[in-house]
Structures are given as structure tokens and as C-alpha cells.
Amino acid sequence: MSQYTARMLRPLRFFAVVSLFACALHIVAQDFQPKAIRFEGAPDQDQARLLAITGLTPGATVTKEQIEAGLGKLADTGSFTDISYTVNSQALVIKLGSSDNAGLLPVRFANFLWWKPEELERLLEAEVPIYHGQISLTGSLTTEVEAALVKLAKQKGLDIKVSAEHGAGHIVLSIDQPHIVVGRIAIDDVRPALGPKISDFVAGMRGQDLDVVTTATTITEDGRDIFRNAGYLDVAIDPPVFTEPHPLAAGTYAVDAKVTVHRGDIYKVVELAIVPAQPLQESELRAVSELKKGDPAAPMGLLISGQKMARLYADRGYLDASATQSISLDNVAHTAAYTLTLRAGTLYHVAGILTGALPVDAQTELAKDKRLSPGLPADNEIGHAIAEDLMPLYPHRALNLGERVDRLEHTVTYVVEFRTAAPRD
Numbered sequence: 001m002s003q004y005t006a007r008m009l010r011p012l013r014f015f016a017v018v019s020l021f022a023c024a025l026h027i028v029a030q031d032f033q034p035k036a037i038r039f040e041g042a043p044d045q046d047q048a049r050l051l052a053i054t055g056l057t058p059g060a061t062v063t064k065e066q067i068e069a070g071l072g073k074l075a076d077t078g079s080f081t082d083i084s085y086t087v088n089s090q091a092l093v094i095k096l097g098s099s100d101n102a103g104l105l106p107v108r109f110a111n112f113l114w115w116k117p118e119e120l121e122r123l124l125e126a127e128v129p130i131y132h133g134q135i136s137l138t139g140s141l142t143t144e145v146e147a148a149l150v151k152l153a154k155q156k157g158l159d160i161k162v163s164a165e166h167g168a169g170h171i172v173l174s175i176d177q178p179h180i181v182v183g184r185i186a187i188d189d190v191r192p193a194l195g196p197k198i199s200d201f202v203a204g205m206r207g208q209d210l211d212v213v214t215t216a217t218t219i220t221e222d223g224r225d226i227f228r229n230a231g232y233l234d235v236a237i238d239p240p241v242f243t244e245p246h247p248l249a250a251g252t253y254a255v256d257a258k259v260t261v262h263r264g265d266i267y268k269v270v271e272l273a274i275v276p277a278q279p280l281q282e283s284e285l286r287a288v289s290e291l292k293k294g295d296p297a298a299p300m301g302l303l304i305s306g307q308k309m310a311r312l313y314a315d316r317g318y319l320d321a322s323a324t325q326s327i328s329l330d331n332v333a334h335t336a337a338y339t340l341t342l343r344a345g346t347l348y349h350v351a352g353i354l355t356g357a358l359p360v361d362a363q364t365e366l367a368k369d370k371r372l373s374p375g376l377p378a379d380n381e382i383g384h385a386i387a388e389d390l391m392p393l394y395p396h397r398a399l400n401l402g403e404r405v406d407r408l409e410h411t412v413t414y415v416v417e418f419r420t421a422a423p424r425d
Contacts, residue, residue: 033061034092042080042096046129053077053130053140056092067092077130077141104134108167110174110211112149113245113255114156124148135171137164142171149173174211180245182208182215183254187223189261197226210255216240219259227263231296233329233336234264267297270335274309277344279316285309285342297336302327306340313344317377319405319412320345348378351411353386358416365389366416378412386416394418 037058039050054070056062064087071083071094082097112120124131127148128141135142146162153160153175161177185202201222208215220237227235238260245253272291276282288308290301306323313321326339353372355363366372371385383401390399402415 031061031063032067032087032092033059033089034087035059035089036091038091038093040093040095045096045132049129050074050094050096054094058092062087062092073140077139104136105166105169105171106134107145108170108172108213110172110213111180111209111245111255112173112175113180113210113212113242114153114158120152123152127151135164137166137171146173172211177251179252180210181248181252181254182206182210183243183246183248183256185219185240185257185259187259187261189263191230191263194226194230197230198223201226212242215257216242219257223259223261225300227261229296229298229300231266231268231298232263233267233297233299234331236262236264238262265334267329267334267336269293269295269297269338270330270333271337272305273337273339275339275341277313277321277342279344280312280342284312285340288312291338297329297338302338302340309340309342313342315380317347317349317379318344319348319378319410320407346410348405348410348412350374350376350378350382351406351409351413354413354415358390358418359394362390362393365393382412382414386414390416 035058037051037054037056039045039047042050053073055073056067056070067085067087071085074080074094074096075083080096083094085092085094087093109117109120115123121133124145128144130141131145131148135145142164146164149162150160158178160175163174163176165172165174182205185205187198187202190198205215205219216239219240223237224235227237240257240259243256243258245255248254269291270293272286272289272293274282274285274289276285288311289305290308291298291305295301302325306325310321310323322343322345324341324343326341328337329335330337350372352374353366355366358366366386366389369385369389372382376382386401387399390397398419400415400417400419402417404413404415406412
């Protein structure tokens with residue numbers, strides 16, 4: 001009895017391995033007629049399906065090259081990265097293995113809303129027995145799954161085109177044609193004061209490409225932000241419930257969504273403490289605050305307030321100024337005590353004024369202005385001085401004032417030029 005054993009580690013190394021066997025064992029062309037063909041190492045795979053993929057037939061005469069061609073087809077599915085076989089007149093035994101870097105990822109269905117995910121998985125496994133919820137981005141298994149989805153859609157009277165792309169830890173399968181978009185979004189428990197913002201949000205979502213995961217995330221997160229910034233800090237939003245797609249226009253289907261909101265009670269600002277840094281006073285900072293005592297405790301209002309306060313420092317040359325938040329919530333009284341602590345950082349100074357792009361008379365005018373001397377604070381008075389010098393000379397020219405900030409030396413170089421006029425029609 002003659003026997004031949006070979007191992008295929010990876011498709012790209014396949015021919016090299018065969019050559020090594022040929023050189024080392026001095027194998028000559030040989031035919032085999034195995035009575036049986038068995039697969040080992042993949043008990044969850046459909047044996048008949050694996051056999052069909054190889055194109056081999058038990059009892060038929062087969063060459064080593066034909067066996068290896070059949071194994072290559074198995075490798076092309078992307079399901080296996082370790083394939084070996086043993087063959088003699090009694091049996092061809094094909095051993096299959098998969099490793100962590102097989103390139104297989106779980107499948108996620110982006111917009112197949114004519115089916116429930118678990119139903120679609122079950123139908124696909126019936127159509128493609130080798131499929132078990134994972135595919136690679138390319139390969140014959142992916143092609144078979146895509147073809148099966150097209151077939152399943154035809155059973156519902158739909159002609160679709162399917163694509164596969166990498167997602168976050170998934171292979172995302174999407175229907176590209178027809179176009180599937182977000183339709184109507186119904187959000188319950190909306191207070192009249194929030195009506196306009198919710199309406200704007202819903203209008204902005206309509207017509208966007210639908211992906212059940214990313215669309216649901218956008219609806220819940222953006223919707224939550226709207227409620228939280230009205231003071232409903234305990235708001236919870238259930239995942240949207242999507243409808244089956246319905247025709248919207250030629251080549252387009254829309255999917256509606258129902259959203260349930262658990263609003264909770266509104267929180268009010270009970271305190272807004274401001275800790276200033278020199279050279280500004282607490283009263284100057286409070287004057288630009290978006291929040292005051294008694295207002296809804298809006299997180300965005302607190303953020304914007306801190307940004308505006310930091311901007312007051314930047315206008316005085318403290319370009320690294322920042323505001324740190326401290327938040328204390330009373331979940332029983334539904335109140336919020338906020339603290340904004342300001343840090344000024346280092347004062348930046350003028351390194352120079354670059355005027356080479358300006359006409360000579362404009363350069364001369366700026367050179368005379370002592371308010372633009374190097375070493376002075378790089379505050380917003382620099383821009384005011386440049387505008388005051390050039391506007392009388394060029395009243396109809398718009399200025400561009402660029403800043404080259406050196407964070408290590410804490411200096412600013414200003415670049416002054418006239419804005420290029422837009423071409424006339």
C-alpha cells in the first residue's frame with residue numbers, strides 16, 4: 001500500500017511546501033483511488049459541503065495535484081489556515097484547523113431589516129452549511145454568503161446588491177441597492193420646551209443611510225444629549241425599534257424608528273462657583289457664563305461657560321488658559337453644584353509681525369506702530385492695532401491675520417496679508 005502525506009500551512013506558502021516535499025521525498029507523479037474521503041478537525045462543519053467545495057469524489061482516481069487543488073479551494077473560503085492530508089487506496093483524510101489569525105470575523109448585518117438577525121443567520125446556515133456566523137473580507141465563503149443573501153431577498157421580491165467591509169471587530173454586510181435610509185423617528189415623552197430641538201434632530205436624521213447599529217447609537221446618544229442639556233441628567237433612552245423597510249421613492253426604501261425615553265426629573269443649578277486666576281476677577285468671568293443659579297443643569301452650558309472664561313484669558317495673551325469642571329449632584333433634590341477653576345498658564349509675547357505680502361505703504365505704516373513691537377503681550381490688542389493702521393489706507397480690503405504659535409518659547413508670530421478677492425462671474 002502506498003501512502004502520501006502533505007501539509008498546507010497557509011495558501012501563500014502552499015507551493016513552496018509542495019516543492020520541499022518533492023525535493024526531499026523524490027515523489028514522482030502518482031495516482032490514488034481512495035475509497036473514502038474524510039474530514040477531521042472541523043466537527044461543526046457540514047462534511048458533504050466540504051466535499052463539494054473540494055470537487056473530489058470518493059472512489060474516483062485522483063492525482064496529488066488534484067488533491068492539492070481541492071485543498072486550495074478549502075483555503076480560499078477563508079475558514080481554515082492549517083490544512084494537511086493523508087492519502088492511500090483506502091482513504092483520503094483531510095485535517096482542517098483554524099487559528100486566531102485566520103482572518104475570520106463575526107458578521108454584522110447593517111440594514112437587512114426584512115429579517116430578524118437570528119432568522120437571517122438560520123437561513124444563511126441552511127443555504128451555506130459551512131457558514132457559522134463568521135467570514136473574512138474576501139474569499140469564496142464571503143462570496144457564497146453574499147450570493148445567498150441575494151437569493152433570500154429574491155424570495156421576498158427584492159433585487160439587491162450586497163457589499164462587505166471591515167467594521168469594529170466585524171465584517172459588516174450591507175445592502176447597497178436599493179438605497180435604505182432613515183425614515184420617520186417617533187420620540188415619546190418630549191416636553192414642549194424640547195419640541196423644536198427634537199424636531200430639528202429628527203429632520204436631520206431623515207434620509208441618512210441606515211445602519212441598525214450606528215443609526216441606533218446616533219439616535220440614543222444625540223437624543224440623550226438633548227434631554228441632558230435641558231437638565232434631565234438621569235434620562236435613559238431605550239434602543240430604537242425599527243420597522244421593516246417600506247418604499248419611499250424609486251430605488252429607495254425607508255425604515256422608521258420608535259424611541260422610548262425615560263426622562264426623569266429636571267436638575268437645577270444650585271451653585272456655580274468660579275475660582276479665578278490672575279489677572280482676571282471672578283466678576284469678569286461670571287459675566288460671560290452661560291449658567292446661573294436656578295437654571296437647568298445643562299452640561300453643555302457648563303462646558304461653554306468654561307470655554308468662554310478661558311477665552312478671556314487668551315484675549316489677554318494667556319493662550320494656554322483652561323477651565324476645569326467640578327460637579328456635585330444631589331440625586332434626591334435633583335440639584336447640581338458646579339465649580340469652574342481657571343488656570344491662566346504662561347503669558348505669550350510677540351515674536352514679530354510678518355508683512356511681506358502687503359503693499360509697501362502698508363508695511364511702512366505697521367512698522368511705525370509701537371503697539372506691535374516684539375516682546376509685548378500677544379493679546380487681542382495686536383489685531384485691533386493692525387486693523388486701525390490699515391483700514392484708513394485700504395478701507396475696502398479684507399484682512400487675514402494668521403498666528404504662528406510657538407508653545408515652547410511662548411511666543412506668537414503674526415502674519416498679515418490682504419484676503420484675495422473672490423473671482424467675479
